[in-house]
Amino acid sequence: MADGRCAEITILGSGPAAVATACGLRRIGHEVLLIGLPGNTACEGVSARTLALLRQWGLAAAADSIEGPGERQGSWAGRDLVDASEYVVDRAQFDRSLLTDAASREVTIVSDRVIGYARGGRLWRVRTRHACIDCRVVIDARGRRVRRALRKGPDLVAVCQRFRTRQTTKVLTRIEAFPQGWCWFAESGHGMGWLQAVCSCNEPSLRFGLERHLGSVLAAVPQTAAALSAATPAGTALARAATAALSVQPDEPGVFRTGDALVALDPLSGQGMYEALRSATVTVAAAHSYCSTGEWDSVVRFVRERSCDLWRRRSEMAALFYEQQAVHTPSAFWVRSAEAYAACQDVDQSAATGEPRIERRPVLNGSLIELRRVVVTAQSPRGVWRVDSVDLAELVDFLSATHTMDVEHIAQRFSCSPRAVAHAMQWLRTHGLLRPAAIMAPEMTMA
Ligand SMILES: Cc1cc2nc3c(=O)[nH]c(=O)nc-3n(C[C@H](O)[C@H](O)[C@H](O)COP(=O)(O)OP(=O)(O)OC[C@H]3O[C@@H](n4cnc5c(N)ncnc54)[C@H](O)[C@@H]3O)c2cc1C
Structure with a gap:
């Protein structure tokens, strides 16, 4: 200690x-x-x-x-x-x-x-x-x-300035784009305004100081400039890293x-x-x-x-x-x-390719993270454990062992409602793990 x-x-x-x-x-x-x-x-x-x-x-x-x-x-x-x-x-x-x-x-x-x-x-x-x-x-x-x-993502900076505005009770925000970026203006409803302009860190007008930069932004967004016409700056402008x-x-x-x-x-x-x-x-x-x-x-x-x-x-x-x-x-x-x-999305090394399959993966179970058998598909690369509280891997096992489509019977076995079973089976069908005739190939049940 x-x-x-x-x-x-x-x-x-x-x-x-x-x-x-x-x-x-x-x-x-x-x-x-x-x-x-x-x-x-x-x-x-x-x-x-x-x-x-x-x-x-x-x-x-x-x-x-x-x-x-x-x-x-x-x-x-x-x-x-x-x-x-x-x-x-x-x-x-x-x-x-x-x-x-x-x-x-x-x-x-x-x-x-x-x-x-x-x-x-x-x-x-x-x-x-x-x-x-x-x-x-x-x-x-x-x-x-x-x-x-x-x-x-792209290297971005947000230049911001607080304003004193007319005392109204109206809360409003306004977003506007311009060629070098975009700006957001907010009025709190009790005399406070906030202007935020986001642009590239390499934007040339940043070299002339934050206030002058904001001046050039306002010249490019006439409607926001009009909303600020009766407002006065409060304090100095500040820059926030926004990448x-x-x-x-x-x-x-x-x-x-x-x-x-x-x-x-x-x-x-x-x-x-x-x-x-x-x-x-x-x-x-x-x-x-x-x-x-x-x-x-x-x-x-x-x-x-x-x-x-x-x-x-x-x-x-x-x-x-x-x-x-x-x-x-x-x-x-x-x-x-x-x-x-578009170029920075290739990050999920676990992303699923190929056929839907069952794997052991960590899942969130209430306030615990646990390893469970889940169904991995291209749309759900981290795997889906349950649909409507029905354990999908267990359902696949059961269907392939029994070849049954009797929803009532399955619901009894899984101690849940037939509706929940129908949803889970529909999910399997949509993701290609359940053929209409419910004939499950043995390879679908691999652990
Ligand atoms: C320019 C900009 C505009 C944004 N606009 C929006 C918006 O309109 N809407 C929205 O939902 N989100 C917006 N965000 C994002 C939002 O601010 C964050 O996503 C959110 O605040 C994240 O919460 P957090 O608790 O992770 O981090 P933060 O809110 O950043 O909290 C981190 C805290 O840790 C403290 N801290 C940091 N270092 C130390 C240290 N060494 N010792 C002690 N304390 C420390 C900080 O002071 C801060 O209190 C914006 C972000 C930026 C940059």
Whole structure:
């Protein structure tokens, strides 16, 4: 033990991924120490499903700090947005509220800067500016740190400026593209505006300073400029690293990465916080499994495959967004960014090729990661374990042994409803594992 501090699980960072993970681990009885120094002073936009996820994690104070919903205006790929809405998050206030939520779950909070961590005998030793903490598990949730990226999107930077706007009660956001990038403007409804312009790190106008760069952006987005005509800048402009990146989940037993520290998305997706909160489910299960069983190989495999899968899906989507805009604005920024995303998707080494098959793979079972027999297909390279709670591999075994199609009979054997069996059989049929006559070839049942 160092400096008198010792913890079962130490979480580095204090953003949404860190706090959701901490609260999730507390819920299942773990002792958690969270070390973080909130530093985000930006505004961000989130959807209703992000808000719902915050509430599911029990992060009520954080959810209550969010403004909206407001109308989301603007255009994409030449089309005006219609009936769109968005919530506005003032991150300084939101991140403070996250800590209130963590404290109410009896998470021990240390306000300090993390310097690093290293193996210290059987434990991990975390070094902060003022202390050392020994622990069994370290969860790194320190956000976007693109030092050792496995894959990267185009090199992007976001230049941001806070404004004082007219006092209205209206929350609104607006997105607009221009040849060198895109900008997002948010009004909180109580006199605060936020402008964010994303462009390539190599954009020449960045050389003349952030304020002048924003001036040239506003000249290219007349509708956003008009919305800001009566507003005055508050404070100085700031730059945020905005490159999407997939980081390496280390193969060091007891060390996990989560949130942006593992997969950081392009801000254009507007889903960064949503995915950070979702990743907490996996991290809670991974840390819990490791603490309770000591098993590492299948746990780390699950975390890695899930992060590669997320990266592949999200970069496919980003390529599509950029391509859509490139058709409308065929400038170097849009065309090259779309190409960069198209070129960085080949990451999932576990991706299935060939025939559907049954393999043993790690799956998420409640709050545990366990090895199970799953059906692997090209569409589901990580494998599908259950459909409607019916174990697919067991169902394939049973069908090939009995050659039955009697749904009632199968439902009895699997102690579930005939409806669930019908769904599971339909899934097998759609994925080519069940022929209409239900004659299962023996090779379909290989372990
Ligand atoms: C320009 C830009 C715009 C974005 N816009 C949106 C948007 O509109 N909607 C959306 O959903 N997402 C958006 N995102 C993404 C969103 O910010 C992240 O996905 C989300 O915050 C990830 O949560 P996290 O907890 O993983 O990391 P973070 O929120 O980054 O939290 C990490 C925390 O760790 C702390 N920390 C870092 N290093 C240390 C250290 N050494 N010691 C102690 N503490 C430390 C940080 O201060 C921070 O509090 C945007 C990102 C960028 C870059």
